[in-house]
Amino acid sequence: MKRAREKFQALLKRNGLKLTKQRIALLDAVYATHRHFSAEDLHRDLQKLGHSVSVATVYRSLNLLVEGGLVQGLDVGKGRVLYEHTLGHEHHDHMVCLDCGKITEFQSPEIEELQDVAARAHRFVTVSHSLKLFGYCSHCAKKHPIAEERPAPNTRSGA
Amino acid sequence: MKRAREKFQALLKRNGLKLTKQRIALLDAVYATHRHFSAEDLHRDLQKLGHSVSVATVYRSLNLLVEGGLVQGLDVGKGRVLYEHTLGHEHHDHMVCLDCGKITEFQSPEIEELQDVAARAHRFVTVSHSLKLFGYCSHCAKKHPIAEERPAPNTRSGA
DNA sequence: TTTCATGCAAAACATTTGCAAGTCT
DNA sequence: AGACTTGCAAATGTTTTGCATGAAA
Numbered sequence: 001m002k003r004a005r006e007k008f009q010a011l012l013k014r015n016g017l018k019l020t021k022q023r024i025a026l027l028d029a030v031y032a033t034h035r036h037f038s039a040e041d042l043h044r045d046l047q048k049l050g051h052s053v054s055v056a057t058v059y060r061s062l063n064l065l066v067e068g069g070l071v072q073g074l075d076v077g078k079g080r081v082l083y084e085h086t087l088g089h090e091h092h093d094h095m096v097c098l099d100c101g102k103i104t105e106f107q108s109p110e111i112e113e114l115q116d117v118a119a120r121a122h123r124f125v126t127v128s129h130s131l132k133l134f135g136y137c138s139h140c141a142k143k144h145p146i147a148e149e150r151p152a153p154n155t156r157s158g159a
Numbered sequence: 160m161k162r163a164r165e166k167f168q169a170l171l172k173r174n175g176l177k178l179t180k181q182r183i184a185l186l187d188a189v190y191a192t193h194r195h196f197s198a199e200d201l202h203r204d205l206q207k208l209g210h211s212v213s214v215a216t217v218y219r220s221l222n223l224l225v226e227g228g229l230v231q232g233l234d235v236g237k238g239r240v241l242y243e244h245t246l247g248h249e250h251h252d253h254m255v256c257l258d259c260g261k262i263t264e265f266q267s268p269e270i271e272e273l274q275d276v277a278a279r280a281h282r283f284v285t286v287s288h289s290l291k292l293f294g295y296c297s298h299c300a301k302k303h304p305i306a307e308e309r310p311a312p313n314t315r316s317g318a
Numbered sequence: 319t320t321t322c323a324t325g326c327a328a329a330a331c332a333t334t335t336g337c338a339a340g341t342c343t
Numbered sequence: 344a345g346a347c348t349t350g351c352a353a354a355t356g357t358t359t360t361g362c363a364t365g366a367a368a
Contacts, residue, residue, distance in 0.1 A: 019368095059359070060324090079332075079333085134288065
């Protein structure tokens with residue numbers, strides 16, 4: 001994506017950082033996929049592509065991209081963080097399947113609005129938010145009868 | 160809290176586990192505080208109380224309590240997990256101050272309902288959910304003019 | 319050339335685990 | 344006695360860091 005490159009270069013310039021071949025390869029790889037990937041996934045993908053960027057650089061660049069708003073981290077628990085690029089994607093929240101790990105995205109402007117209401121009520125200035133539902137995707141739920149029988153889960157939370 | 164003890168004993172019995180002095184001390188400590196604490200905090204508190212329960216046991220017991228639903232984990236990112244006891248506390252979500260770390264709890268039945276709607280729409284069986292707002296608490300926002308000036312943040316997300 | 323970036327390996331963290339010794343039932 | 348727990352230390356998995364070398368501006 002061209003706009004990603006431009007934004008990236010602006011980000012680098014703005015912070016007096018340099019455009020290296022590693023950073024280019026990494027940005028391209030990040031914007032080439034439309035899945036949620038871990039730092040390790042990205043590192044592996046880069047190697048496959050012949051750009052062996054070190055793990056350290058993968059982490060450093062990923063952090064840079066997150067700070068610059070070009071990439072977003074999704075903490076799926078147990079210290080696992082998945083990333084996704086942001087440009088070209090509307091804001092959304094996630095459902096995480098506890099069985100197969102599948103990530104389903106969903107949107108709810110109403111929820112966003114209610115979050116703002118809650119924040120205002122507490123004079124809290126929101127910078128970002130994270131809403132995740134953990135459970136079983138439509139496919140895996142079939143394998144978990146207990147899960148399917150479960151009553152309304154809205155009083156339980158892992159928040 | 161007496162009910163916590165009872166529930167705990169039932170949990171142990173149900174799973175063929177034993178009631179040890181470490182577990183008793185830990186449960187009491189967990190239910191004695193009304194703050195959000197880390198495993199390390201708990202370990203330290205127990206030592207102060209004269210019950211030196213090992214770190215390994217703190218983790219093992221905490222996991223047991225979480226599985227048993229007596230305690231809830233709150234993943235605040237960067238691999239940090241804070242815990243809170245559940246009995247005697249209504250369900251709620253959290254606002255995490257990026258400056259002072261203060262945790263503010265809030266409730267929104269409307270959001271819960273909308274989450275269920277979204278889950279149903281995707282035939283997703285929710286087991287738990289996590290909604291966190293990251294930003295600045297009313298106190299710290301004053302020290303962060305940039306944060307205060309920020310426009311409606313509902314299009315950004317760390318989800 | 320000056321500054322920043324990279325790769326490597328070591329370090330840092332938080333949490334988990336194997337195992338022998340100790341406790342609860 | 345028998346099964347489960349504990350503490351210790353080693354292991355784990357992930358991410359960060361110090362430092363010398365190499366690349367960009």
